[in-house]
Amino acid sequence: MNDAMDFLLWARGTAFDVALTIFIIGVIIRLFEILSLGRPRSLAEPKGNQLLPGMKSVISRTLPDNGTFKRQPLTVIAGYLFHIGLLISLLLFIPHIELFNATVGFGWPGLPNPIVDAATVIAITGLLAALWNRLTNPVMKLLSDKEDYLVWLLTFLPLLTGYLAYHRMIEPYPLALGLHILSIELLLILFPFTKLMHTFTLFLARWYNGAMSGFRGVQS
Amino acid sequence: MNEATLERGLNAFREQVDAPVAAFFSSCVSCGLCAEACLFYTETGDPKYTPIRKLEPLRRVWEQEYTLIGRVKKVLGLVEPVTDELLQEWQELLYDSCTMCARCSLVCPVGNDIAYMVRKAREGMVASGNSPTDVQAAAERAVRIGSPMGVRYKALAAQIQHIEADTGLVIPVDQVGADYMPLLSSMEVINFPEYIESLARIFQHAGLSWTLCSDAFEATNTGIQIGSSDIARELVQRIVDGAERLQVKYVIAPECGHAYTSIRWDGPDLIGRRFPFKVLHILELLDELRVSGRLKTEKPSAERITFHDPCSIGRKGGVIDSPRRLLGLVSSNFVEMKDHGTWNWCCGGGGGVSANTDAEALRTRVFRRKKDQIEETGASKLITACANCRLVIEEGLEAYNVELPMEGLTELVAHHLVED
Missing domain, CATH: 3.40.50 (Rossmann fold)
Incomplete structure (x- = not known):
């Protein structure tokens, strides 16, 4: 029991600080790497605004177009299940909010545990469906490299360990919680250096696409 | 043009990496949805035609030279380099099976403008000598003769003569101070001279002053298609010179897709200054004429x-x-x-x-x-x-x-x- 407790203390102490530092510095470096490359200003006479179409694309790309949805429903549905389930279990689980509150000094209302529990199951299901899709869909199979499977695992482990810890399926509890925190640290450390960065960069990508189209008078 | 080598190709790829490219590659999670927007995939079912995959050479250059982790991986020998073999294999993907139609750019859930990057990747393909020989030949004709199809002004003058004789319409050429200077594509000169006749009819009907330019009538731009900014710049410059010589107020892009891209959007950036005239597509002009009655x-x-x-x-x-x-x-x-x-x-x-x-x-x-x-x-x-x-x-x-x-x-x- 003491070993497990020591492990938990280390995981939520030093290890967490190190992981969080790497995450924050890494994300800043990556965003700087991208933004510092810049984008030449076009000398052509604009046919439309860039700002509003850019912002609109940031939002509108969250929904799939009808044709794509009909052709690849599994990719779209698995994506939604996973992302929505993840956001609920990450941001609306009361212990997560309390941790945030204790660290930063503010919080927000959470959802009752059974709902978060269901969201976690949905997220795990979505991730498993996405993995199955990646392994069987010929396009995804060809596109996927080691990194795609690595980021899948990095995302899956916190959900799995969180679920196991909440349901007391690993004993003793400090070990379960320690493993959950450790899996998140692994995610945080590798986040800036992998495709997990899309969490941030997709807003840039969508904005650039929408803005460049808006300039030409097209809404993308 | 300089001799094409892998090194020149790599340099060209490097020059093409900008913030949007870096944001796009950073955001791709290999979901494969772009394939569903591409007719080369939907009609063949072959996953090699997945749009984002066509950018692998450019992606490697970006990852290995513009990201911290990629540079570390490169030092440790953990990355696959861009080689001549890779570029040869990718020629089919970047040219034969992509029209830069940008339908994929419209469906990508993370917002990647894939066509924007294909256009850029082609610069590296040209510089490394991996562009299709036919398109190279067309580009060479465009630079040397003034038209990718080898159409000289003589051929246009003959069409003008025919049309004027058949219809009694007047087709002004090289009239300094005219308001509108329509451009043509070689295809219109050779295959669809009806277009030239229609222009004459419409300008006469609307009572507008217009002129063709004998040394700047060709609107197509093979440089844009093949991916060579050097060629594209030279061809745009000819049009700008012609329009400035005739002091026209408007240059009218013809019924030709990429010609519009080249003169309307890419042109000023290629020559590095704003145009002293406005560029309209013929359909935009017709619609303006409709509105003004x-x-x-x-x-x-x-x-x-x-x-x-x-x-x-x-x-x-x-x-x-x-x-x-x-x-x-x-x-x-x-x-x-x-x-x-x-x-x-x-x-x-x-x-x-x-x-x-x-x-x-x-x-x-x-x-x-x-x-x-x-x-x-x-x-x-x-x-x-x-x-x-x-x-x-x-x-x-x-x-x-x-x-x-x-x-x-x-x-x-x-x-x-x-x-x-």
Whole structure:
């Protein structure tokens, strides 16, 4: 029991600080790497605004177009299940909010545990469906490299360990919680250096696409 | 041009990496949805045609030289370099099977503008000597003769003479101080001189002063298609020089998709300054004339017609509503294709594909998408606004044994003008 407790203390102490530092510095470096490359200003006479179409694309790309949805429903549905389930279990689980509150000094209302529990199951299901899709869909199979499977695992482990810890399926509890925190640290450390960065960069990508189209008078 | 080498290719790729490219590659999670927007994938089912995959050479350069972790991996020998073999293999993917139609750029959930990157990747392909020989030859003709099809002013002068003799219309050439200077594509000079006649009819009808320019009539820009900014710049410069010599107020892009991209959007950036004239697509001009009441047309006809949006003019150029308003002016029975406007499917011959014999069999195969789309409408005539789309569709329909007359929208409008 003491070993497990020591492990938990280390995981939520030093290890967490190190992981969080790497995450924050890494994300800043990556965003700087991208933004510092810049984008030449076009000398052509604009046919439309860039700002509003850019912002609109940031939002509108969250929904799939009808044709794509009909052709690849599994990719779209698995994506939604996973992302929505993840956001609920990450941001609306009361212990997560309390941790945030204790660290930063503010919080927000959470959802009752059974709902978060269901969201976690949905997220795990979505991730498993996405993995199955990646392994069987010929396009995804060809596109996927080691990194795609690595980021899948990095995302899956916190959900799995969180679920196991909440349901007391690993004993003793400090070990379960320690493993959950450790899996998140692994995610945080590798986040800036992998495709997990899309969490941030997709807003840039969508904005650039929408803005460049808006300039030409097209809404993308 | 400099001799093409892998090193020059790599340098060209490097020069193309900008913030949007880095944001796009950072965001791709290999979801594969772009494949579903690409007719080269939907019509063949071959995953190698997945749009984002076509960018692997550019992606490697970005990762290995513009990301911290990529540089570390490179030092440790953990990355696959860009080699001549890779670029040779990718020529088919970046040229034969991509028209830069940008439909993929419209569906990507993280917002990647894939066509933007294909255009950039082609710069590296040209510089490393991995572009299709046919398109290279067309580019060489464009620089040397002034037209990718080898059409000299002599040929245009002969067409002008014919048209003037047949119709009694006047086609002014090199008139300093005219307001409008329309450009043409070689295809219009050779295959569709009706376009030139229609221009003359419309300008006369609307009472506008206009002129062709004998040393800047060619609007097509093989540099844009093959991916060579050096060639593209030279061809744009000729037009700018011609327009400045004649002191025109407007340069009018013809019914040609990439010509609009080249002169309207890329032109000022290529030559590094703003134009002293405005650039309009012919359909934009016609729509302005409609609004100002300078187009007097006969009663709309009842023939069932449909419209093919050229990608560079519609999805990439924002000329989507003007053709519809013009169609409404001349037709009471215009039907849209199922996916139209921004969502239109490419004819399969844009971005230099129609000039590339390596791509011929594949182009005919993937044309099925367009053929089905056209047939669904039940239209008895197809209207479009790009001479290249028109030739590609004519050839495609012939290959599938479908008979359907086609007409350019400018011509259609000209036919409906009330005779003075």
